Amino acid sequence: MAQKTKYNMVKEQITEWITTGQVKPGEKIHSENELVKMFGVSRHTIRQAIGDLVHEGWLYREQGAGTFCSDRKTETGLGSAGQAGKRTKNIGVITTYISDYIFPSIIKGIESYLSTKGYSLTFACTDNDIDKEKQCLQTMLASNIDGLIVEPTKSSNFNPNINYYLELEQNKIPYLMINQFYSQLAPPYIMVNDEKGGYIATEHLIKLGHKRIIGLFKTDDLQGVNRMKGFIQAYKDHAVPFFQDMIINFTTEDQDKSLEALQEILQKEDRPTAIVCYNDQLAIKAISILRTMGLSIPNDISILGFDDSFLTEASEVKLTSITHPKMKMGEEAAKWIVAAVEKKSKPAPSIVYEPQIVVRESTASVAVTKQ
Known part of the structure; x- marks a missing residue:
């Protein structure tokens, strides 16, 4: 990663003082003069950073008096009709990723509702990186947002950016979390019952006669932790014997290592007969490994994913998966945030969707020879 310039360090520190x-x-x-001594940089660097922060609305200058912190809540602009003093309400949206997976559908759901209400949208992406989340939150606060929809970053861990969410609360800017949430804040959220999803995925395989089921779960996100909980609970409830390699944990940075570990386990004589994957993306990668090893799906091994994304139909073998509401979640999130911003009606409490299993070709009963 490129080292931060002195100019960016000054700008970020002043922004943090404000937020x-x-x-x-x-x-x-x-x-x-004080800033030059404080940061140990040139006067030109300080002037460049201050000038940018004034341009972005964080600071303002008064001739002969100095530079002051702006009150972003009193700023006004031009409304959609071009009338002075009226500002189009702006909703911020922060997601962990933006790709051809489930996120475009969620965003489409948000946009489709906000556009009917005359709201604009400011979008940012963290790539599930804590430092990027900090930058996104600073940008949102600088953009004078009226409300925020956010998918948390590495939600199973303590988040060092909690202070930015607390500032939103202090400034009475409503925010809503989707897919997961930070337990330290106890915020309103919209998510899937991921624990139940993990349970019904594993139970489906158990009812097909599978006894050696391996689970691949991401553990720096709350979704993965909850899906793993459901996986384990299904083992317990159906009295299926545990075995040493039944769970492979991974984090955002070491997903490839989890696939390497899976390949090693599949080379063992008593290899598992079924795999539960954290999501459809991971399942497709696992299918590629199975094919290179000459294993047939589902004859040699069954495999199951999460989110019921377009990827379930993209593979030669259609993937059994657990549902995710996607666009509906986006629409519900937009309705919630608009209600909170306009205060015309009390926003609904947190929403939890109950998942279902969509059975396709990638799962089947254990062959008689394997029992």
Whole structure:
């Protein structure tokens, strides 16, 4: 990763002072001389950073008095009709990824509702990286958003960016979390019952006669942790014996290692007869490994994914998967945030969707010879 420039370090630090409340609206910031000594940089670097922050609306200058912190809540612009003093309401959306997976459908659902209400949308993506999430939150606060829909980053861990969410609360800017949530904040959220999803996925395979089922679960996201819980509970409820290699855990950074571990396990004589994958993307990668090993799906091994994405139909063998509401989730999230912003009606409480299994060609009964 490229090293931060001195200019960016100065700009980010001043922004953090503002977003954390160390410098409040209307308060004067340090003088150029003080900032030069504080950061150990040139006067030109300080002026460049201050100039950008003024342009972006974080700061404002008063001739002969100095530079002050802006009150972003009182800023106005031109409304959709071009009338002075009216500003189009703006909703921020932060997701972990933006790709051809389920996220475009979620965003489409959000956009489809917000556009009917005359709202604009500011979008950002974290790539499931904590530092990028911090930058996204700073950008949202600088954009004078009226509400925020956010998919948390690495939600099973403590999040060091909690202070930005607390600032949203202090400024009475409503926010809603989707797919997962930060337990430290106990925020409103819309998500799938992932634990139940893990349970019904594993139970489906158990009822097909599988006794050696392996699970691949991402553990730095709450979704993966909950899906793993359901996986384990199904083993318990159906009295299926546990075995040493039944779970492969991985994080955002080491997914490829999990696939290497899967390949090693599949080379063993007592290899599993079925696989539950964290999501459809991972399942497709696992299918590729099975094919290179000469294993037939589902005759030699059954495999199951999550999210019921377009990928379930993209493979030669159609993938059994657990449903995810996608566009409906986006629409519900947009309705919730608009209700919270306009305060015309009390937003609905948190929503949890009950998942279902969509059975396709990738799962089948254990062959008699394998029992």
